[in-house]
Amino acid sequence: MTAYPETLTAQNRVPSLSEIFRPVNRRLSQVDCTLRSWPGQTSPLLRTMAARTISRPGKLIRPGILLLITGHLGYRDGQDILLAAAVEGIHLASLIHDDIIDRSTYRRGEKTALQRFGPDFSLLLGDFFFIRSIARSLSVRDRKIPEMLAEAARMMIEGEIEELAESYNFNLSRTRYLKIIEKKTASLFQTTCRLAGRLAGAGRKEVKALEEYGLNLGLAFQVTDDLLDLVGQPSRTGKPTFSDLREGRVTLPVIYALKRADRSSRHKLESSLHNIKENKEAGDWPQLLELIKSTGALDQTFGQAVGLAGKARRAALKLKPSLYRQSLLQLIDFVLWRER
Amino acid sequence: MTAYPETLTAQNRVPSLSEIFRPVNRRLSQVDCTLRSWPGQTSPLLRTMAARTISRPGKLIRPGILLLITGHLGYRDGQDILLAAAVEGIHLASLIHDDIIDRSTYRRGEKTALQRFGPDFSLLLGDFFFIRSIARSLSVRDRKIPEMLAEAARMMIEGEIEELAESYNFNLSRTRYLKIIEKKTASLFQTTCRLAGRLAGAGRKEVKALEEYGLNLGLAFQVTDDLLDLVGQPSRTGKPTFSDLREGRVTLPVIYALKRADRSSRHKLESSLHNIKENKEAGDWPQLLELIKSTGALDQTFGQAVGLAGKARRAALKLKPSLYRQSLLQLIDFVLWRER
Numbered sequence: 001m002t003a004y005p006e007t008l009t010a011q012n013r014v015p016s017l018s019e020i021f022r023p024v025n026r027r028l029s030q031v032d033c034t035l036r037s038w039p040g041q042t043s044p045l046l047r048t049m050a051a052r053t054i055s056r057p058g059k060l061i062r063p064g065i066l067l068l069i070t071g072h073l074g075y076r077d078g079q080d081i082l083l084a085a086a087v088e089g090i091h092l093a094s095l096i097h098d099d100i101i102d103r104s105t106y107r108r109g110e111k112t113a114l115q116r117f118g119p120d121f122s123l124l125l126g127d128f129f130f131i132r133s134i135a136r137s138l139s140v141r142d143r144k145i146p147e148m149l150a151e152a153a154r155m156m157i158e159g160e161i162e163e164l165a166e167s168y169n170f171n172l173s174r175t176r177y178l179k180i181i182e183k184k185t186a187s188l189f190q191t192t193c194r195l196a197g198r199l200a201g202a203g204r205k206e207v208k209a210l211e212e213y214g215l216n217l218g219l220a221f222q223v224t225d226d227l228l229d230l231v232g233q234p235s236r237t238g239k240p241t242f243s244d245l246r247e248g249r250v251t252l253p254v255i256y257a258l259k260r261a262d263r264s265s266r267h268k269l270e271s272s273l274h275n276i277k278e279n280k281e282a283g284d285w286p287q288l289l290e291l292i293k294s295t296g297a298l299d300q301t302f303g304q305a306v307g308l309a310g311k312a313r314r315a316a317l318k319l320k321p322s323l324y325r326q327s328l329l330q331l332i333d334f335v336l337w338r339e340r
Numbered sequence: 341m342t343a344y345p346e347t348l349t350a351q352n353r354v355p356s357l358s359e360i361f362r363p364v365n366r367r368l369s370q371v372d373c374t375l376r377s378w379p380g381q382t383s384p385l386l387r388t389m390a391a392r393t394i395s396r397p398g399k400l401i402r403p404g405i406l407l408l409i410t411g412h413l414g415y416r417d418g419q420d421i422l423l424a425a426a427v428e429g430i431h432l433a434s435l436i437h438d439d440i441i442d443r444s445t446y447r448r449g450e451k452t453a454l455q456r457f458g459p460d461f462s463l464l465l466g467d468f469f470f471i472r473s474i475a476r477s478l479s480v481r482d483r484k485i486p487e488m489l490a491e492a493a494r495m496m497i498e499g500e501i502e503e504l505a506e507s508y509n510f511n512l513s514r515t516r517y518l519k520i521i522e523k524k525t526a527s528l529f530q531t532t533c534r535l536a537g538r539l540a541g542a543g544r545k546e547v548k549a550l551e552e553y554g555l556n557l558g559l560a561f562q563v564t565d566d567l568l569d570l571v572g573q574p575s576r577t578g579k580p581t582f583s584d585l586r587e588g589r590v591t592l593p594v595i596y597a598l599k600r601a602d603r604s605s606r607h608k609l610e611s612s613l614h615n616i617k618e619n620k621e622a623g624d625w626p627q628l629l630e631l632i633k634s635t636g637a638l639d640q641t642f643g644q645a646v647g648l649a650g651k652a653r654r655a656a657l658k659l660k661p662s663l664y665r666q667s668l669l670q671l672i673d674f675v676l677w678r679e680r
Contacts, residue, residue: 042498043498043501043502045501045502045505046498046501049501093467097463097464097467100463101460101463101464120441120504121501121504123437123440123441123463124437124441124497124500124501124504125501126467127433127437127466127467127470127497128494128497128498128501130467130470130471131470131474131490131493131494131497132490132494134471134474134475134490135474135486135487135490135491135494138483138486138487138490143478143483146475146478146486147475147478150471150472150474150475150478151475153471154468154471154472154475157464157467157468157471158382158383158386158468160464161383161385161386161389161461161464161465161468162383162385164460164461164464165385
């Protein structure tokens, strides 16, 4: 098993997102333009808020995946740009609302909407993006598509509700954790792939492989996100470390640490977690991290991410080889080895 | 001009909502059941939250209007129940989010979702209802219908953003106020009528009359709501008085009072408003109300509501006479004379 935090230094082997998305980079900027056009002419304030929120150096991962898949399938109709914008809009809405719930002031090194506009405006801005994204997806001719998108949004919200309900539950099981991140994160990845396949007229088997790719990539994405929250460099992730624990989110590394710890470590761990619950402070965060590391929980968590990535890879390899498939495969490495 | 607060004592002349909606009461309870079924089987917590939120003694005004119109037009397909639930779901989502923004603890005499579940769960519960309502409306065969509903939701959110941006702007003009309440409140009433007409296959002229009815009824509804916030009995409205001013919402009575006040009253008014802006306290609320009353602003505001009600009435009278039209007409009186 690779020792996790050390692996991050190997990150320079991994291509950057703009390299990975090179086959669709020009089209990704059209997605960006489309998103920007949504607030329309009516409300200058809304336009300003939306522009400042979109203009964060977003990674546009979901639109990128969507366009790679439609590219791979030789789709030529242009409705994929609109759909990619709708998917990103749903993601953006959920980020804006998540930041309110988590009281996050920074994301990707930029001020969050919460920090810029306050909770009230941010709440309404998130609502706007939710509604607008579903509404715009209605222009796609296939009417199953908006249904699937709305269904993914609903799953995401349900996942967030369930996660919130499990706050500070230090007995959270691995199974329940995986179920929650499937809803909260992986369902939108999976739906992105499903929608791309459907729009481009992929066959049943191909759609199934795409869904498998999306689901496992999404799960791996959340697991590495949880790791980065512990060991990422704030200068690279653009957000402070330990935000999950501070907000009472029990993630896989903590679940594993509690399971693997010997009696004395478990006692220290629990007392730290209890302290966080009571005071939102662990006292000594670096010490807590060392404790988690010492149980081997980070390595085991990374092992889980590697396993999910393997599933995503095997699914992608069911597609016929192409430049686009190459990017989809590289993206798996990116998700695994990223530093942000 | 009728002196406004006194007119409220005449309220017993006005039929109750359950009398008004008698022709559709049985079908309204189907709307209620439909709404309750939306959280589905997956998330017990979400189901509980949704049930407790829906179970407030809601007035179901928008669904009632929708069903009265489809009844009037002889529609028999049953899709109007679903659509009425979707409209109410959008309204519910917006109430839940509004209560977060306004920090409202009571509405219609019941605890708000905010008060029951806290801001984080309420935020996600509102998101759920927004997404679910649009998603469910996709089952209606006419695909223009979800588009119109999403458009109304967008308008509503834009109206709320604009209202928020005008907080504590004591120079707000009547024109701008009317534009904001048109977006924030009247657009969903108008769309409800438009959707009902379209679903039931009304002719172009009939749809136009229905839209006029909905728009003006919605405007009158908001204007009387603003009056009730000043002179309503909390025991009847189910919420505290002066919440608008406390939150910095400048409503028509205040706009008129500032315009009509003589120099000395205007000075007192402005100093009260300044006090609210700084401390969220007017010092002496009853005195502030007396000051507003003394300018004749309440009567003028009520006059405005009467005017809008008249427009709604003239629009409704363009429809052919029926039991349902009778209810639509009674509803105008209800909106004007209601105490809650």
